[in-house]
Amino acid sequence: MKLKDLFLKNHIFLAPMAGITNSAFRQLAKEFGCGLVFTEMVNARGLVEGVKNAWKLTEHTSQEKPLGLQIFGSDPSLMAEAAVIGEEKGFDLIDINMGCPTPKIVKNGEGAALMRNLPLAKKIMSSVVKAVEIPVTVKIRKGWSREEVTALSLAERAEEAGIDLITLHGRSREEFYGGEADWSIIKRVKEVVQIPLVGNGDITGPLAARKMLKETSCDGIMIGRGAMGNPWIFKRIDYYLNQGELLPPPGVEEIVKVALKHLKLLIDLKGEYIGVREMRKNASWYIKGIKGAARVRRQINSCGTAGEMEDALKSLIE
Numbered sequence: 622m623k624l625k626d627l628f629l630k631n632h633i634f635l636a637p638m639a640g641i642t643n644s645a646f647r648q649l650a651k652e653f654g655c656g657l658v659f660t661e662m663v664n665a666r667g668l669v670e671g672v673k674n675a676w677k678l679t680e681h682t683s684q685e686k687p688l689g690l691q692i693f694g695s696d697p698s699l700m701a702e703a704a705v706i707g708e709e710k711g712f713d714l715i716d717i718n719m720g721c722p723t724p725k726i727v728k729n730g731e732g733a734a735l736m737r738n739l740p741l742a743k744k745i746m747s748s749v750v751k752a753v754e755i756p757v758t759v760k761i762r763k764g765w766s767r768e769e770v771t772a773l774s775l776a777e778r779a780e781e782a783g784i785d786l787i788t789l790h791g792r793s794r795e796e797f798y799g800g801e802a803d804w805s806i807i808k809r810v811k812e813v814v815q816i817p818l819v820g821n822g823d824i825t826g827p828l829a830a831r832k833m834l835k836e837t838s839c840d841g842i843m844i845g846r847g848a849m850g851n852p853w854i855f856k857r858i859d860y861y862l863n864q865g866e867l868l869p870p871p872g873v874e875e876i877v878k879v880a881l882k883h884l885k886l887l888i889d890l891k892g893e894y895i896g897v898r899e900m901r902k903n904a905s906w907y908i909k910g911i912k913g914a915a916r917v918r919r920q921i922n923s924c925g926t927a928g929e930m931e932d933a934l935k936s937l938i939e
């Protein structure tokens with residue numbers, strides 16, 4: 622897949638997830654073959670005004686490239702300014718968030734709320750596209766609710782605005798992450814736009830990935846929750862799509878080894894105190910389904926040091 626001058630080695634992307642897809646998570650995703658990763662969503666206003674927390678979310682390493690900066694906001698000029706900052710900081714593309722369903726975002730007319738205001742959504746996209754030379758993409762949902770399905774209309778406006786790629790999550794804002802993603806809306810949007818379309822929602826492994834590609838004819842896939850504690854998903858999907866064979870899932874020793882690497886990357890990024898505490902949820906995802914996981918999860922949730930976390934995880938293979 623090629624976006625302007627940006628070449629992607631495959632069409633398997635990691636979804637931006639707030640509080641999860643930091644630099645440590647992204648480095649592991651790239652190590653396991655993910656074609657494109659994104660920052661957690663960054664407040665455009667915070668970036669423009671120099672807010673420390675917003676700038677912190679843009680920290681990255683060269684190993685993560687190609688890397689997209691995902692921004693959110695409802696002011697076209699601020700979004701354009703934030704995009705310029707992203708380009709200057711060396712990001713390979715800008716992604717506009719028009720799908721976040723959380724109340725604190727939509728109450729400000731941002732994220733998924735923009736699916737109810739198509740004129741403003743188009744103005745934002747046009748402003749960002751005109752402001753930068755790098756590719757600009759947009760992440761949207763099926764619509765606001767079962768009654769308000771605006772993905773088709775918004776996708777058409779995205780193409781008119783000069784957007785290079787659309788990612789579509791097959792759920793409405795009303796559904797958040799519940800129920801089943803509607804892949805038929807991805808198929809319908811693919812039939813009306815000429816730019817690349819990436820499908821998102823309920824891709825849990827290689828078989829689901831192939832099924833989405835076959836049923837919707839989308840150009841790529843984006844994986845969110847399926848990658849939590851499971852960076853192998855990218856390698857396994859890529860291998861299956863290219864070779865037609867299923868790689869075996871990782872064994873317990875491999876899972877513990879990668880979880881410990883994730884812990885080290887988090888500590889390098891945020892220091893031991895915060896890194897260990899942020900690793901608690903990640904470690905729980907890694908060990909889900911392993912014999913003895915319930916016992917180890919209880920230990921993990923009280924770990925305060927890297928040594929304690931390491932001992933807890935290693936006890937699964939003793």
